Amino acid sequence: MQSRIPNWLLVAIILAALVGFGDSAFLLSKHISGAPIPCFIVTGCDSVTNSAYSFFLGIPVSAIGVVFYLSMGFLVMLYWDTKKTLFLKLISVGTVVCLLASLYFLYIQAFILREYCVYCLISAITSATLFTLGMILLKKLRAPKVLA
Amino acid sequence: MDTQKRLIIWISAILVVGIIGIGTYEVATAKPAQLPVANGSLSMPLDATDHTKGASKPEATVVEYSDFECPACAAYQPMVEAVYAQYKDRISFTYRHFPLPQHLNAPIAAYAAEAASNQGKFWEMGDMLFNGQNDWVQLDTASAQAVFATYAQKLGLDMTKFKADENSDAVKSRVERDLQSGTASAIDHTPTFFINGKMVNNPQSEAEFKALIDYAITHP
Structure with a gap:
């Protein structure tokens, strides 16, 4: 049976996850050290990341981001290792959750805080990318198997 | 995939994540570089610990x-x-x-x-x-x-x-x-x-x- 999940798709997911991981890890490091965040393009980095909305159930959102992006990459690795489609399904579900979260945070920035944090915007872009890739993945999963 | 290849891939993945994580942390927590001010002024005002x-x-x-x-x-x-x-x-x-x-x-x-x-x-x-x-x-x-x-x-x-x-x-x-x-x-x-x-x-x-x-x- 030919593998119907193209490798480029999985590599793209890993790359998007790495970008998201780096971005979240950067914000988390700044949060831990209390250092100011160098903002560019927009000006609200410090306001957004210090607002009450940057915490979820007492956990900094950046920490959740780190764990989430790491998991996405990890799931791809697990699929490569075991070829179990369960992991791909989890990825697809994960990217939907990720997108919903990103939309929520975009809403907060645009309408509640009226300030933007460029690193959150970067995360929104990686989320959107992952969501797109996740939907392509889902489509591939549902396609009829090609027999060699 | 044979075990050796799997091991190499997993270890590489962990190394990549580790390097990105540590690198990001170091960059994020590094003190911002301060250019020397050659205009002859005191760069750090007097404070209580002086x-x-x-x-x-x-x-x-x-x-x-x-x-x-x-x-x-x-x-x-x-x-x-x-x-x-x-x-x-x-x-x-x-x-x-x-x-x-x-x-x-x-x-x-x-x-x-x-x-x-x-x-x-x-x-x-x-x-x-x-x-x-x-x-x-x-x-x-x-x-x-x-x-x-x-x-x-x-x-x-x-x-x-x-x-x-x-x-x-x-x-x-x-x-x-x-x-x-x-x-x-x-x-x-x-x-x-x-x-x-x-x-x-x-x-x-x-x-x-x-x-x-x-x-x-x-x-x-």
Whole structure:
């Protein structure tokens, strides 16, 4: 049976996850050290990341981001290792959750805080990318198997 | 996939994540680079941790960046003392460490002064270090520190605390703080004097020094 999940798709997911991981890890490091965040393009980095909305159930959102992006990459690795489609399904579900979260945070920035944090915007872009890739993945999963 | 290949891929993945994670952390928590300001101004304002003596509401401030091993600094001491003696009710005088890299014992001398400072004897230790310069500048670290210990004993300091403080991270970063502020002010020699926060050319005589201070007082 030919593998119907193209490798480029999985590599793209890993790359998007790495970008998201780096971005979240950067914000988390700044949060831990209390250092100011160098903002560019927009000006609200410090306001957004210090607002009450940057915490979820007492956990900094950046920490959740780190764990989430790491998991996405990890799931791809697990699929490569075991070829179990369960992991791909989890990825697809994960990217939907990720997108919903990103939309929520975009809403907060645009309408509640009226300030933007460029690193959150970067995360929104990686989320959107992952969501797109996740939907392509889902489509591939549902396609009829090609027999060699 | 055979086990070896799997192991390599997993380990590589962990390394990549680890490197990105640690790298990001280091970048995020690094102190922002500070360009030296070559316009002759004090880069770091005076604060409560500075060694400052003199008037509490000074009409002019004098800061000296100095190095206990530097012969020029020792040579300036009498002039500095004389000027201070005359102006101490009107100016504040601050000492900041700037151990030059070629002076091997300068840092430890600075640490000894800081350790003495923790017991309220900064200026006294500074004087002893300058006056006894020839006794310790040529020695190796351990021998020089033994000389500092004799100074500390003469000052009646608690020796256990003195020795602990001399080698402590807190004292080292305190000296480092001064050194970095000096570098940020583009200091390249010792002593360097700042009057009212502006670097001045080293006065060549007591009279010149006093004239500079008089000028600073009348032109705040």
